[in-house]
Amino acid sequence: MGLISQNRLLRLFSYVGSRRVQFRPFPVVIKLTARESARLLADLESPPPPNDEMKKALALYKQAIG
Amino acid sequence: MKIVPLDGGVHDRSNFDCGQPSLNNFLQQQAQQAARRYGSKTFVLVHDDDEQTILAYHTTLFAQIEPGIIPQGRLGRNPIPMLLLARFAVDRRVQGKGFGKILLVDVWRRAKVIAENTALYGVVLDAIDDDAEKFYQKFGFKALTDNPRHLYMPIGTILELLGGQA
Numbered sequence: 001m002g003l004i005s006q007n008r009l010l011r012l013f014s015y016v017g018s019r020r021v022q023f024r025p026f027p028v029v030i031k032l033t034a035r036e037s038a039r040l041l042a043d044l045e046s047p048p049p050p051n052d053e054m055k056k057a058l059a060l061y062k063q064a065i066g
Numbered sequence: 067m068k069i070v071p072l073d074g075g076v077h078d079r080s081n082f083d084c085g086q087p088s089l090n091n092f093l094q095q096q097a098q099q100a101a102r103r104y105g106s107k108t109f110v111l112v113h114d115d116d117e118q119t120i121l122a123y124h125t126t127l128f129a130q131i132e133p134g135i136i137p138q139g140r141l142g143r144n145p146i147p148m149l150l151l152a153r154f155a156v157d158r159r160v161q162g163k164g165f166g167k168i169l170l171v172d173v174w175r176r177a178k179v180i181a182e183n184t185a186l187y188g189v190v191l192d193a194i195d196d197d198a199e200k201f202y203q204k205f206g207f208k209a210l211t212d213n214p215r216h217l218y219m220p221i222g223t224i225l226e227l228l229g230g231q232a
Binding site: 030032039040053054056058060065 | 067068069129130131146148164167168170171172174187188190204205206208210218220221222223224226227228
């Protein structure tokens with residue numbers, strides 16, 4: 001195996017595998033298609049109003065948390 | 067009932083079970099460490115008289131969206147800052163009691179505070195399954211076109227609900 005034995009190599013891969021990054025570090029970059037970008041822009045300029053479920057959730061929050 | 071930052075010395079993470087192993091594991095093994103390293107922030111919902119038992123939790127951090135073809139002079143070429151709702155879970159023993167709704171409002175409230183102090187376009191998330199996707203869509207989250215589970219809500223909608231200004 002040369003400079004490193006097969007067993008050590010396996011242990012190394014096992015270690016790297018166990019340390020697999022499951023949580024993406026800051027900053028997370030989200031790439032959008034042209035269509036998505038256009039839609040995001042439209043929403044930024046004219047955001048949709050909160051729906052009834054949002055309002056109900058807010059009422060519940062105020063009741064529970066204050 | 068209150069929503070407070072996760073504190074491994076107070077909150078019992080080991081008994082939390084939302085039915086999704088990845089979300090359980092994150093809370094039990096990574097959330098505290100990620101917060102310590104300023105990588106993400108986790109808040110837990112607990113009863114006033116039982117601070118140990120975690121009823122639900124959410125984890126957020128910043129994300130940025132590459133603007134793509136957005137015309138110059140409107141959003142410019144700069145990436146669009148978003149609050150990423152990275153983890154969101156309710157313990158299975160208390161599901162259906164509205165705790166998810168309460169926690170979601172807490173995310174909106176924190177997004178509002180951020181938007182009042184720095185640039186924030188909205189909240190973005192990846193729903194973990196079909197049920198989660200339906201849950202978020204019910205509250206007005208919209209799907210991006212790359213993946214129906216990739217959802218977002220503009221900050222303007224949140225500010226209108228909570229009565230704030232960016």
